[in-house]
Amino acid sequence: MIVAMIAEKGGAGKTVLATGLAGMRSSAGNRTLLIDADRQGSSHYWAQTRSELRLPPVDSTSLYGEAFARQIAALSSRYDDAVIDTGAGDSAEMETALRTAGCVIAPLQPAGVDVWTMGLVDVRVAAALERNPGLRPWALFNRASANPRNRDEAEARAALQGCAALRVADIRICDRVAFRRALTAGRRCTSIRRAPAGRGRRWRRCTSSPLENLTRTAE
Ligand SMILES: Nc1ncnc2c1ncn2[C@@H]1O[C@H](COP(=O)(O)OP(=O)(O)O)[C@@H](O)[C@H]1O
Numbered sequence: 001m002i003v004a005m006i007a008e009k010g011g012a013g014k015t016v017l018a019t020g021l022a023g024m025r026s027s028a029g030n031r032t033l034l035i036d037a038d039r040q041g042s043s044h045y046w047a048q049t050r051s052e053l054r055l056p057p058v059d060s061t062s063l064y065g066e067a068f069a070r071q072i073a074a075l076s077s078r079y080d081d082a083v084i085d086t087g088a089g090d091s092a093e094m095e096t097a098l099r100t101a102g103c104v105i106a107p108l109q110p111a112g113v114d115v116w117t118m119g120l121v122d123v124r125v126a127a128a129l130e131r132n133p134g135l136r137p138w139a140l141f142n143r144a145s146a147n148p149r150n151r152d153e154a155e156a157r158a159a160l161q162g163c164a165a166l167r168v169a170d171i172r173i174c175d176r177v178a179f180r181r182a183l184t185a186g187r188r189c190t191s192i193r194r195a196p197a198g199r200g201r202r203w204r205r206c207t208s209s210p211l212e213n214l215t216r217t218a219e
Protein backbone atom coordinates (compact mmCIF):
# COMPACT_ATOMS: atom_id res chain seq x y z
CA MET A 1 0.00 0.00 0.00
CA ILE A 2 1.05 3.58 -0.61
CA VAL A 3 0.76 5.88 2.41
CA ALA A 4 1.42 9.59 1.92
CA MET A 5 2.01 12.40 4.41
CA ILE A 6 0.66 15.78 3.35
CA ALA A 7 0.14 19.17 5.01
CA GLU A 8 -0.25 22.81 4.12
CA LYS A 9 2.06 23.85 6.92
CA GLY A 10 5.73 23.07 7.36
CA GLY A 11 6.66 21.56 10.72
CA ALA A 12 3.42 19.58 11.01
CA GLY A 13 5.28 16.29 11.44
CA LYS A 14 5.17 14.76 7.95
CA THR A 15 8.80 13.69 8.05
CA VAL A 16 8.67 12.35 11.59
CA LEU A 17 5.61 10.28 10.67
CA ALA A 18 6.90 9.14 7.28
CA THR A 19 10.22 7.95 8.68
CA GLY A 20 8.57 6.40 11.73
CA LEU A 21 6.04 4.50 9.66
CA ALA A 22 8.58 3.37 7.06
CA GLY A 23 10.85 2.19 9.87
CA MET A 24 7.99 0.29 11.50
CA ARG A 25 6.88 -1.40 8.31
CA SER A 26 10.42 -2.29 7.41
CA SER A 27 11.24 -3.79 10.78
CA ALA A 28 7.98 -5.77 10.61
CA GLY A 29 9.45 -7.52 7.57
CA ASN A 30 7.56 -5.65 4.83
CA ARG A 31 9.55 -4.61 1.79
CA THR A 32 9.23 -0.88 2.31
CA LEU A 33 10.29 2.10 0.23
CA LEU A 34 10.48 5.57 1.73
CA ILE A 35 9.97 8.14 -1.03
CA ASP A 36 11.18 11.62 -0.20
CA ALA A 37 9.18 13.95 -2.42
CA ASP A 38 10.28 17.04 -0.45
CA ARG A 39 13.28 18.87 -1.87
CA GLN A 40 14.51 19.48 1.67
CA GLY A 41 15.50 15.81 1.62
CA SER A 42 15.10 15.11 5.34
CA SER A 43 13.55 11.65 4.98
CA HIS A 44 16.21 10.52 2.56
CA TYR A 45 18.86 11.89 4.90
CA TRP A 46 17.26 9.94 7.77
CA ALA A 47 17.51 6.71 5.76
CA GLN A 48 21.14 7.45 4.84
CA THR A 49 21.94 8.11 8.49
CA ARG A 50 20.55 4.69 9.35
CA SER A 51 22.87 3.04 6.85
CA GLU A 52 25.88 4.99 8.12
CA LEU A 53 25.09 3.96 11.69
CA ARG A 54 24.55 0.37 10.55
CA LEU A 55 20.97 0.38 11.78
CA PRO A 56 18.60 -1.95 9.88
CA PRO A 57 18.34 -0.22 6.50
CA VAL A 58 15.19 1.32 5.03
CA ASP A 59 15.20 1.69 1.24
CA SER A 60 14.70 5.27 0.24
CA THR A 61 14.77 7.50 -2.81
CA SER A 62 14.24 11.18 -3.60
CA LEU A 63 11.76 11.92 -6.38
CA TYR A 64 10.03 15.12 -7.43
CA GLY A 65 7.79 16.61 -10.07
CA GLU A 66 7.39 14.80 -13.37
CA ALA A 67 9.77 11.98 -12.48
CA PHE A 68 7.82 11.27 -9.31
CA ALA A 69 4.50 11.22 -11.17
CA ARG A 70 5.95 8.95 -13.86
CA GLN A 71 7.78 6.48 -11.64
CA ILE A 72 5.58 6.10 -8.56
CA ALA A 73 3.44 3.24 -9.90
CA ALA A 74 6.32 1.11 -11.14
CA LEU A 75 8.50 1.83 -8.12
CA SER A 76 5.85 1.11 -5.51
CA SER A 77 4.82 -2.12 -7.27
CA ARG A 78 8.22 -3.58 -6.33
CA TYR A 79 7.50 -3.09 -2.62
CA ASP A 80 4.85 -4.17 -0.14
CA ASP A 81 4.61 -0.62 1.15
CA ALA A 82 5.66 2.79 -0.07
CA VAL A 83 5.64 5.73 2.32
CA ILE A 84 5.70 9.17 0.69
CA ASP A 85 6.92 12.27 2.49
CA THR A 86 5.85 15.47 0.71
CA GLY A 87 6.85 19.09 1.25
CA ALA A 88 4.58 21.69 2.76
CA GLY A 89 1.72 23.16 0.76
CA ASP A 90 -0.01 22.42 -2.47
CA SER A 91 2.43 21.00 -5.01
CA ALA A 92 2.79 18.62 -7.94
CA GLU A 93 4.08 16.07 -5.43
CA MET A 94 0.99 16.42 -3.25
CA GLU A 95 -1.14 15.95 -6.35
CA THR A 96 0.70 12.75 -7.30
CA ALA A 97 0.50 11.46 -3.74
CA LEU A 98 -3.25 12.06 -3.57
CA ARG A 99 -3.77 10.40 -6.93
CA THR A 100 -1.85 7.22 -6.10
CA ALA A 101 -2.04 6.64 -2.35
CA GLY A 102 -4.35 4.23 -0.58
CA CYS A 103 -4.07 6.24 2.61
CA VAL A 104 -3.10 9.82 3.21
CA ILE A 105 -2.24 11.26 6.61
CA ALA A 106 -2.36 14.99 7.24
CA PRO A 107 -0.67 15.71 10.57
CA LEU A 108 -1.37 18.93 12.41
CA GLN A 109 -0.64 20.51 15.72
CA PRO A 110 -3.80 21.10 17.72
CA ALA A 111 -3.41 24.87 17.55
CA GLY A 112 -5.43 27.64 15.90
CA VAL A 113 -3.56 28.44 12.71
CA ASP A 114 -2.71 24.82 12.01
CA VAL A 115 -6.38 23.93 12.27
CA TRP A 116 -7.33 26.73 9.86
CA THR A 117 -5.05 25.32 7.18
CA MET A 118 -6.94 22.03 7.24
CA GLY A 119 -9.73 23.60 5.22
CA LEU A 120 -7.34 23.80 2.28
CA VAL A 121 -6.22 20.22 2.78
CA ASP A 122 -9.83 19.08 3.01
CA VAL A 123 -10.66 20.71 -0.33
CA ARG A 124 -7.64 19.03 -1.98
CA VAL A 125 -8.59 15.66 -0.51
CA ALA A 126 -12.25 15.98 -1.51
CA ALA A 127 -11.21 16.66 -5.11
CA ALA A 128 -8.76 13.73 -5.03
CA LEU A 129 -11.48 11.36 -3.82
CA GLU A 130 -13.35 11.86 -7.07
CA ARG A 131 -10.47 10.35 -9.01
CA ASN A 132 -9.15 8.05 -6.29
CA PRO A 133 -12.26 6.87 -4.40
CA GLY A 134 -10.34 4.21 -2.48
CA LEU A 135 -8.26 6.87 -0.73
CA ARG A 136 -8.55 6.91 3.06
CA PRO A 137 -7.76 10.43 4.29
CA TRP A 138 -6.90 11.04 7.94
CA ALA A 139 -6.15 14.15 9.93
CA LEU A 140 -3.83 13.19 12.79
CA PHE A 141 -2.90 15.33 15.78
CA ASN A 142 0.82 15.56 16.30
CA ARG A 143 2.76 17.40 18.99
CA ALA A 144 -0.31 17.21 21.19
CA SER A 145 0.01 18.14 24.83
CA ALA A 146 0.45 15.21 27.19
CA ASN A 147 -1.34 17.21 29.86
CA PRO A 148 -4.91 15.88 30.12
CA ARG A 149 -6.08 19.32 31.31
CA ASN A 150 -4.98 20.96 28.08
CA ARG A 151 -8.07 21.77 25.98
CA ASP A 152 -6.34 22.57 22.67
CA GLU A 153 -6.97 19.18 21.15
CA ALA A 154 -10.63 19.04 22.15
CA GLU A 155 -11.15 22.45 20.56
CA ALA A 156 -9.27 21.44 17.43
CA ARG A 157 -11.33 18.25 17.14
CA ALA A 158 -14.52 20.24 17.36
CA ALA A 159 -13.30 22.63 14.66
CA LEU A 160 -12.38 19.77 12.33
CA GLN A 161 -15.86 18.31 12.45
CA GLY A 162 -16.69 20.62 9.58
CA CYS A 163 -14.32 18.77 7.24
CA ALA A 164 -16.09 17.17 4.29
CA ALA A 165 -13.48 14.58 3.35
CA LEU A 166 -10.91 14.29 6.13
CA ARG A 167 -11.59 11.97 9.01
CA VAL A 168 -9.99 12.78 12.33
CA ALA A 169 -7.98 9.91 13.82
CA ASP A 170 -8.75 9.07 17.43
CA ILE A 171 -5.08 8.62 18.19
CA ARG A 172 -2.63 11.42 18.94
CA ILE A 173 1.10 11.77 18.94
CA CYS A 174 2.37 13.81 21.83
CA ASP A 175 5.11 16.41 21.80
CA ARG A 176 8.22 14.56 22.92
CA VAL A 177 11.84 15.52 22.67
CA ALA A 178 12.53 11.92 21.63
CA PHE A 179 10.87 12.60 18.25
CA ARG A 180 13.23 15.47 17.50
CA ARG A 181 16.22 13.38 18.47
CA ALA A 182 15.04 10.29 16.58
CA LEU A 183 14.77 12.13 13.28
CA THR A 184 18.36 13.36 13.21
CA ALA A 185 19.69 10.10 14.68
CA GLY A 186 18.22 7.92 11.93
CA ARG A 187 15.94 6.27 14.46
CA ARG A 188 12.21 5.91 14.73
CA CYS A 189 10.21 6.80 17.76
CA THR A 190 6.58 5.92 18.14
CA SER A 191 4.89 6.93 21.31
CA ILE A 192 1.24 7.23 20.51
CA ARG A 193 -1.72 7.64 22.77
CA ARG A 194 -5.36 7.03 22.12
CA ALA A 195 -7.66 9.95 22.60
CA PRO A 196 -9.35 9.71 25.99
CA ALA A 197 -12.74 8.02 25.69
CA GLY A 198 -14.27 10.11 28.42
CA ARG A 199 -13.46 12.89 30.82
CA GLY A 200 -11.18 11.86 33.59
CA ARG A 201 -10.21 8.57 32.02
CA ARG A 202 -6.50 7.96 32.08
CA TRP A 203 -4.81 8.04 28.74
CA ARG A 204 -3.58 4.70 27.69
CA ARG A 205 -0.05 4.41 26.56
CA CYS A 206 0.14 2.56 23.28
CA THR A 207 2.80 1.08 21.12
CA SER A 208 3.09 1.83 17.45
CA SER A 209 0.08 -0.30 16.51
CA PRO A 210 -2.52 2.49 16.39
CA LEU A 211 -0.61 4.20 13.59
CA GLU A 212 -0.37 0.87 11.78
CA ASN A 213 -4.09 0.28 12.26
CA LEU A 214 -4.85 3.75 11.01
CA THR A 215 -3.10 3.14 7.74
CA ARG A 216 -4.59 -0.35 7.40
CA THR A 217 -8.18 0.55 8.21
CA ALA A 218 -10.15 -0.84 5.30
CA GLU A 219 -12.85 1.77 4.97
N1 LIG B 1 5.63 14.64 18.16
C1 LIG B 1 6.69 15.44 18.14
N2 LIG B 1 7.33 15.76 19.29
C2 LIG B 1 8.40 16.58 19.28
N3 LIG B 1 8.94 17.11 18.17
C3 LIG B 1 8.34 16.83 17.00
C4 LIG B 1 7.21 15.99 16.91
N4 LIG B 1 6.85 15.89 15.61
C5 LIG B 1 7.72 16.65 14.92
N5 LIG B 1 8.62 17.21 15.75
C6 LIG B 1 9.73 18.09 15.40
O1 LIG B 1 9.17 19.22 14.74
C7 LIG B 1 9.98 19.59 13.65
C8 LIG B 1 9.14 19.50 12.37
O2 LIG B 1 8.77 18.13 12.15
P1 LIG B 1 8.83 17.51 10.69
O3 LIG B 1 8.43 16.08 10.78
O4 LIG B 1 10.16 17.82 10.09
O5 LIG B 1 7.69 18.38 9.99
P2 LIG B 1 7.35 18.50 8.45
O6 LIG B 1 8.03 17.39 7.72
O7 LIG B 1 5.86 18.42 8.36
O8 LIG B 1 7.86 19.86 8.02
C9 LIG B 1 11.19 18.66 13.64
O9 LIG B 1 12.24 19.28 14.37
C10 LIG B 1 10.67 17.45 14.40
O10 LIG B 1 11.71 16.75 15.03
Ligand SMILES: [Mg+2]
Pocket (backbone or CB within 6 Å): 014, 015, 016, 038, 040, 042, 085, 086, 087
Ligand atom coordinates in the same frame (compact mmCIF):
# COMPACT_ATOMS: atom_id res chain seq x y z
MG1 LIG C 1 9.41 17.39 6.19
